[in-house]
Amino acid sequence: MLFPTIRFAIFFMGTWTSFVATRDHPRVRRVVLLGASWFFYASWDWRFLALLWWMILTNHVAARIVAAASTPASRRRALAAGVAIHLGLLGYFKYYGFFTESLVDLFARLDMAVSVPLVQVLLPLGISFLTFQSISYLVEVKRGVVDPVPIIDEAVWLSFFPTVVSGPITRVSELVPQLDVVPVCTDHPGATLLILRGLFKKVVVASFLATTIVEDAFATPIQFSGPELLFALYAFGALVYVDFSGYTDMARGLASLLGFHLPENFDAPYRASTVQEFWTRWHMTLTRWLRDFLFTPLGLRFGRRRHMTLVIPIIVMLIAGLWHGAAWTFVAFGGIHGLALAVERWQRERRRRLGLGRPLHSTWRRIGRHVVTLHVITLGWLFFRAESFGSAWTILDRIVTAPGGVDAISLLAFLTVVAVFAVQFLPAAWTNDLRDTALHLGPVPQAIGAAFALSAIDILGPAGVSPFIYFQF
Numbered sequence: 347m348l349f350p351t352i353r354f355a356i357f358f359m360g361t362w363t364s365f366v367a368t369r370d371h372p373r374v375r376r377v378v379l380l381g382a383s384w385f386f387y388a389s390w391d392w393r394f395l396a397l398l399w400w401m402i403l404t405n406h407v408a409a410r411i412v413a414a415a416s417t418p419a420s421r422r423r424a425l426a427a428g429v430a431i432h433l434g435l436l437g438y439f440k441y442y443g444f445f446t447e448s449l450v451d452l453f454a455r456l457d458m459a460v461s462v463p464l465v466q467v468l469l470p471l472g473i474s475f476l477t478f479q480s481i482s483y484l485v486e487v488k489r490g491v492v493d494p495v496p497i498i499d500e501a502v503w504l505s506f507f508p509t510v511v512s513g514p515i516t517r518v519s520e521l522v523p524q525l526d527v528v529p530v531c532t533d534h535p536g537a538t539l540l541i542l543r544g545l546f547k548k549v550v551v552a553s554f555l556a557t558t559i560v561e562d563a564f565a566t567p568i569q570f571s572g573p574e575l576l577f578a579l580y581a582f583g584a585l586v587y588v589d590f591s592g593y594t595d596m597a598r599g600l601a602s603l604l605g606f607h608l609p610e611n612f613d614a615p616y617r618a619s620t621v622q623e624f625w626t627r628w629h630m631t632l633t634r635w636l637r638d639f640l641f642t643p644l645g646l647r648f649g650r651r652r653h654m655t656l657v658i659p660i661i662v663m664l665i666a667g668l669w670h671g672a673a674w675t676f677v678a679f680g681g682i683h684g685l686a687l688a689v690e691r692w693q694r695e696r697r698r699r700l701g702l703g704r705p706l707h708s709t710w711r712r713i714g715r716h717v718v719t720l721h722v723i724t725l726g727w728l729f730f731r732a733e734s735f736g737s738a739w740t741i742l743d744r745i746v747t748a749p750g751g752v753d754a755i756s757l758l759a760f761l762t763v764v765a766v767f768a769v770q771f772l773p774a775a776w777t778n779d780l781r782d783t784a785l786h787l788g789p790v791p792q793a794i795g796a797a798f799a800l801s802a803i804d805i806l807g808p809a810g811v812s813p814f815i816y817f818q819f
Contacts, residue, residue, distance in 0.1 A: 386510070582727050664680045
């Protein structure tokens with residue numbers, strides 16, 4: 347059940363009506379929200395409801411055991427057991443085929459025949475996001491940041507239908523306290539703007555770029571010239587941003603209509619002048635998770651060794667790359683970002699040791715840093731999107747060695763990609779003023795504007811809606 351469909355609109359209206367009708371009854375509200383979330387998850391594949399219930403139950407039991415442990419050692423053991431259960435499920439459903447095929451290929455290269463049972467495992471929707479959220483809860487209970495919550499509260503948080511598929515990755519401390527607050531759904535115009543913005547990004551822009559250049563270029567790169575493939579890379583960078591940030595906009599808007607606040611997940615990421623800054627602006631809840639539960643613990647444990655300060659970013663980003671997908675191309679995507687982060691850290695540490703302080707950049711140097719960062723990120727997107735290393739090398743080779751025309755690049759596609767990157771450099775005050783102007787209009791102009799926007803999205807969008815890119819994670 348995709349967000350931009352009539353089926354979801356009917357589902358949400360029923361959920362919203364039931365939720366508002368029970369606004370003065372917190373326990374009933376929880377049941378309504380939980381039932382709606384499980385129905386939403388079951389609409390994708392009802393068989394995975396059992397997996398969701400198992401994750402909720404094991405997480406609840408593990409959190410209670412961690413909290414009740416009397417010694418630091420016993421808490422660590424209980425935490426390790428709970429994390430192992432979640433990682434075991436993730437490993438089986440998402441990585442079993444990847445690791446077995448990689449093992450078979452490795453032995454084949456060594457001229458050794460091995461027989462490993464290959465099982466086709468259907469990937470449950472959103473399992474990576476559910477795993478990260480579950481682990482964050484257990485770790486924060488162990489650290490004493492939060493206390494174990496009632497199982498129904500944990501179930502609502504973990505199953506919450508706006509976030510269950512593709513985030514944002516929330517913490518128990520962010521969502522559960524809101525369950526006890528009587529929902530005040532007064533920011534309807536702001537929530538509607540978020541939803542409309544997300545719909546436009548996904549249904550119009552992302553679908554247009556995918557069908558115009560990206561899908562064909564990556565499927566059959568041999569049929570495209572070098573300039574066309576280079577543009578397709580830029581187009582995919584724009585596409586993955588509008589696709590994922592569009593989903594997040596809709597998720598945050600839908601949650602807001604129910605009276606819940608979800609954390610920001612994007613902040614003009616292509617405005618970044620370093621790869622580190624990019625990750626503070628891109629998929630911000632994932633970056634925060636990696637910082638709090640991987641980077642910081644590794645830094646505290648190994649950071650005193652100088653060389654480890656450069657190795658840790660690589661390790662973390664390799665894990666992040668593999669989290670995105672069960673393929674070596676995703677590992678390469680993470681490795682590119684990890685190496686870039688390590689180089690940037692080495693430069694900062696070198697300047698600090700030499701007592702040089704922060705460098706002063708002229709306008710042209712700042713532009714140069716933006717350009718370099720954009721192309722490092724774009725190189726990462728190549729391996730993120732390519733079906734295999736062979737396909738990625740073909741694209742890179744043709745970009746360098748296959749000069750030719752640009753017939754596959756339409757003027758509208760070119761302007762769309764430029765616009766996606768350019769709007770991220772607009773002053774935040776401009777977009778805030780535009781939003782405030784829309785919010786201060788009366789109900790009638792707002793309703794007319796929303797109807798006009800929906801009609802325009804329907805006309806400009808393609809027939810049907812392609813799946814969200816991050817649904818596979």
